[in-house]
Amino acid sequence: MKVAFPYMGRIHVPLEAILREIGAEPVVPPPPDREVLELGVRLAPEMMCIPFKLTLGNMVRCLQMGADVLAYTSGSWSCRYGYYGRMQQQILRDLGYEYRLLDLRHDQIPFIARFVVGLSGGRLSRAVGRMARALRIGWHKSAAVEEADALARRTTPFARDAKLVRSLLDRVMAEVEQAGTVAELKRLRSGIEARFSAVPTNGRRYAPRVKVVGESFCTIEPFVSFDILRRLGELGVQADPFLTGHRWLGFHGFRIGADDLARAKQAAKKYWRYCVGGEDESSLGHLILAAEQGFDGVVHVHPFGCMPSTVVQPAMVRASQDFDIPYLSLSVDEHTSETGMDTRLEAFVSLLERRSVRPAQSA
Numbered sequence: 338m339k340v341a342f343p344y345m346g347r348i349h350v351p352l353e354a355i356l357r358e359i360g361a362e363p364v365v366p367p368p369p370d371r372e373v374l375e376l377g378v379r380l381a382p383e384m385m386c387i388p389f390k391l392t393l394g395n396m397v398r399c400l401q402m403g404a405d406v407l408a409y410t411s412g413s414w415s416c417r418y419g420y421y422g423r424m425q426q427q428i429l430r431d432l433g434y435e436y437r438l439l440d441l442r443h444d445q446i447p448f449i450a451r452f453v454v455g456l457s458g459g460r461l462s463r464a465v466g467r468m469a470r471a472l473r474i475g476w477h478k479s480a481a482v483e484e485a486d487a488l489a490r491r492t493t494p495f496a497r498d499a500k501l502v503r504s505l506l507d508r509v510m511a512e513v514e515q516a517g518t519v520a521e522l523k524r525l526r527s528g529i530e531a532r533f534s535a536v537p538t539n540g541r542r543y544a545p546r547v548k549v550v551g552e553s554f555c556t557i558e559p560f561v562s563f564d565i566l567r568r569l570g571e572l573g574v575q576a577d578p579f580l581t582g583h584r585w586l587g588f589h590g591f592r593i594g595a596d597d598l599a600r601a602k603q604a605a606k607k608y609w610r611y612c613v614g615g616e617d618e619s620s621l622g623h624l625i626l627a628a629e630q631g632f633d634g635v636v637h638v639h640p641f642g643c644m645p646s647t648v649v650q651p652a653m654v655r656a657s658q659d660f661d662i663p664y665l666s667l668s669v670d671e672h673t674s675e676t677g678m679d680t681r682l683e684a685f686v687s688l689l690e691r692r693s694v695r696p697a698q699s700a
């Protein structure tokens with residue numbers, strides 16, 4: 338059975354290992370690019386958000402690569418995300434593609450369980466054993482990806498040459514993908530920090546800290562955000578995303594990180610009564626928490642036409658004024674230009690640098 342799932346950041350690294358371990362054949366398309374986006378833009382209704390268009394283009398690629406099952410996390414969200422699988426199914430079927438939709442929803446658990454047992458030839462005990470091994474290796478892969486990405490973000494602003502960090506990160510990621518056992522992954526993880534510490538430094542002692550909040554897909558998938566986390570690092574900033582692929586998987590799979598979300602919701606309460614969908618409430622809450630934790634600024638990255646991200650903006654602006662933390666809102670869609678993104682980020686970073694020297698000048 339050839340199983341595909343939407344591409345987002347590096348979640349394919351653990352998911353590919355999990356699928357293989359439970360007896361499926363994973364289909365991972367090439368990373369998103371302009372061509373895939375244009376394909377999705379052509380097929381999707383014009384006003385759909387960019388994550389929908391990009392994942393639609395990705396799924397067409399997966400079907401062209403022979404996938405016969407498409408798996409989506411799904412549910413009854415108040416924004417479009419919960420309906421991606423069902424809406425994309427309609428579009429793909431109209432195009433003549435035949436496949437099975439695996440809706441990863443709570444009310445579908447019996448169906449999902451039957452699917453997994455079926456991959457083990459209908460033998461329950463075999464399926465349970467395989468699933469236990471799959472989750473273990475998937476978890477270690479995901480944790481290794483998380484650690485390497487975090488170290489790269491921390492190292493880049495202080496590196497003599499950012500390219501060295503990038504190539505080290507690429508090497509580590511390739512090793513994580515190739516590792517076939519938990520023992521190998523543990524060995525790899527124990528040495529990652531030392532490898533990043535060995536990157537020659539540029540002598541800087543301080544780098545502003547910026548919290549990156551916003552819509553999940555935009556925060557996690559570098560193609561759609563123009564690799565904002567790396568760009569900020571190369572501009573001398575320590576970027577800290579409120580969400581990563583690892584945390585997203587942990588939360589949607591096992592509710593790991595629910596405390597973090599509860600803290601953000603609590604912080605947002607004064608400005609935002611309830612979540613209208615997407616990451617409105619958590620973005621606002623993380624902006625306030627970032628101010629309290631001494632971050633120097635907040636960047637909010639969200640798709641053009643995303644209702645939750647759009648309606649929360651006045652509250653984000655108000656909270657950033659009340660908590661005296663610089664705030665930059667970046668809306669992205671298929672027309673956003675790389676140059677425009679660079680210019681806005683450079684201006685924002687220069688503002689943060691000016692603020693960081695202000696007390697010294699007035700003393």
Ligand code: SF4
Pocket residue numbers: 386387388389416417418552553554614615616640642643644645646
């Ligand atoms: S949060 Fe916004 S961009 Fe994300 S799926 Fe929902 S509507 Fe689309």
